[in-house]
Amino acid sequence: MGFKILAAIAMAAVVVGGLVASQYSSELLLGFQGRLGGAARENKDKRKKAKNKKRPVRVYMDGCFDMMHYGHANALRQARALGDELVVGVVSDEEIQTNKGPTVMSMQERVAMVSAVKWVDEIIEAVPYAINEEFMNKLFTDYGIDYIIHGDDPCLLPDGSDAYAHAKKAGRYKQIKRTEGVSSTDIVGRMLLCVRDRGVTESPVHTSLQRQFSNGFNSLSHDSNKGSLSAGVGTRYSHFLPTSRRIVQFSNKKGPGPEARIVYIDGAFDLFHAGHVETLKAARQLGDFLLVGIHTDLTISGHRGANHPIMHLHERSLSVLACRYVDEVIIGAPWEVSKDMITTFNISVVVHGTCAEPNDVKNGENDPYAAAKELGIFKLLESPLNMTTSTIIQRILANHEAYKKRNEKKAESENKYYQSKTYVNGD
Ligand SMILES: *[C@@H]1O[C@H](CO)[C@@H](O)[C@H](O)[C@H]1NC(C)=O
Numbered sequence: 001m002g003f004k005i006l007a008a009i010a011m012a013a014v015v016v017g018g019l020v021a022s023q024y025s026s027e028l029l030l031g032f033q034g035r036l037g038g039a040a041r042e043n044k045d046k047r048k049k050a051k052n053k054k055r056p057v058r059v060y061m062d063g064c065f066d067m068m069h070y071g072h073a074n075a076l077r078q079a080r081a082l083g084d085e086l087v088v089g090v091v092s093d094e095e096i097q098t099n100k101g102p103t104v105m106s107m108q109e110r111v112a113m114v115s116a117v118k119w120v121d122e123i124i125e126a127v128p129y130a131i132n133e134e135f136m137n138k139l140f141t142d143y144g145i146d147y148i149i150h151g152d153d154p155c156l157l158p159d160g161s162d163a164y165a166h167a168k169k170a171g172r173y174k175q176i177k178r179t180e181g182v183s184s185t186d187i188v189g190r191m192l193l194c195v196r197d198r199g200v201t202e203s204p205v206h207t208s209l210q211r212q213f214s215n216g217f218n219s220l221s222h223d224s225n226k227g228s229l230s231a232g233v234g235t236r237y238s239h240f241l242p243t244s245r246r247i248v249q250f251s252n253k254k255g256p257g258p259e260a261r262i263v264y265i266d267g268a269f270d271l272f273h274a275g276h277v278e279t280l281k282a283a284r285q286l287g288d289f290l291l292v293g294i295h296t297d298l299t300i301s302g303h304r305g306a307n308h309p310i311m312h313l314h315e316r317s318l319s320v321l322a323c324r325y326v327d328e329v330i331i332g333a334p335w336e337v338s339k340d341m342i343t344t345f346n347i348s349v350v351v352h353g354t355c356a357e358p359n360d361v362k363n364g365e366n367d368p369y370a371a372a373k374e375l376g377i378f379k380l381l382e383s384p385l386n387m388t389t390s391t392i393i394q395r396i397l398a399n400h401e402a403y404k405k406r407n408e409k410k411a412e413s414e415n416k417y418y419q420s421k422t423y424v425n426g427d
Pocket residue numbers: 257258259260261262346347348
């Protein structure tokens with residue numbers, strides 16, 4: 001009884017609310033009409049409609065995209081969802097050097113990575129670190145940008161001012177949620193661990209770098225993982241929790257067509273880099289549908305050592321899925337490409353890239369591509385770029401002092417974020 005009355009009152013409130021709302025908005029419209037004049041307003045409305053019809057909404061996002069990871073890819077995906085076309089500005093090496101310190105990847109390498117993300121429509125190279133008024137106006141007039149997008153983590157210039165102040169003031173700013181789970185700082189920490197365990201460079205420089213990066217790394221994990229993991233330098237913990245929703249968001253949501261020629265390539269795809277992208281691009285050109293097998297963490301550590309891979313299976317899968325040349329991934333593919341697998345997926349070509357790490361195939365082990373070779377469908381792809389995971393690690397070691405400084409600043413703001421963070425939704 002009591003419930004029924006309450007429901008009735010609620011219904012009435014909704015109706016009244018609706019009436020109030022519609023009255024309010026028509027009054028607002030009238031007010032505008034009064035100010036602009038009836039005809040002028042109508043014309044403006046028409047123009048706006050015509051503009052909307054023939055011109056897509058163009059959104060802009062900028063960034064350094066150094067050591068690109070699935071967090072960057074997810075930000076680009078979110079930005080793209082706020083418009084019809086996504087234009088991405090990649091900051092020049094010099095501007096990053098001045099504002100943050102040296103980059104690990106050159107601008108051309110960073111541009112290659114961003115261009116490969118399937119949600120990116122256009123790129124503007126060598127943009128300034130901060131959007132000054134002049135550049136902002138250029139975005140609006142020359143590039144037809146409607147909105148400037150940035151994550152909800154504050155982006156401060158060296159003088160402490162907000163890098164997006166102009167866009168905010170112009171009312172052309174939109175915000176997306178920061179992606180949980182990974183940062184470049186975190187990745188460098190993991191890389192240094194893997195070098196240490198391989199025993200390549202146990203120099204004082206390296207040890208200090210190691211401590212530097214893993215400090216930030218460990219302090220992020222100690223609150224939730226106290227007791228369950230040793231808090232030593234060897235702790236590997238990521239904030240990334242793979243949800244089925246995230247994987248669906250990244251997926252193409254369609255299978256091969258009826259006559260499609262399916263190409264299969266497998267690998268670790270650890271620290272997804274420009275070398276991988278070039279290989280995938282070449283592989284995709286051999287057919288109509290590119291299926292990528294991502295090896296399990298266990299398979300990779302068995303072949304490359306205990307601290308490999310640097311990125312976990314689901315992280316690697318997301319990076320590969322974000323690549324525009326990839327149609328589908330197998331999350332946890334077997335090491336050996338069996339005849340049964342070739343039949344199951346109707347694979348026409350099995351590809352292996354030559355940029356793989358040298359220790360991938362152990363002596364005396366069965367050839368994982370034996371079945372494909374027997375069927376005459378195996379193809380070795382010469383990698384256009386000579387880049388491996390080790391290349392990236394070597395660059396970081398070579399420039400340790402500068403990265404150390406850059407990381408100190410970064411780790412501090414990361415810690416602040418994780419201490420004050422609240423609910424983060426999955427979008
Ligand atoms: C299998 O792939 C071939 C192309 O290599 C294609 O012609 C054929 O239609 C595919 N079979 C099925 C059942 O999709």
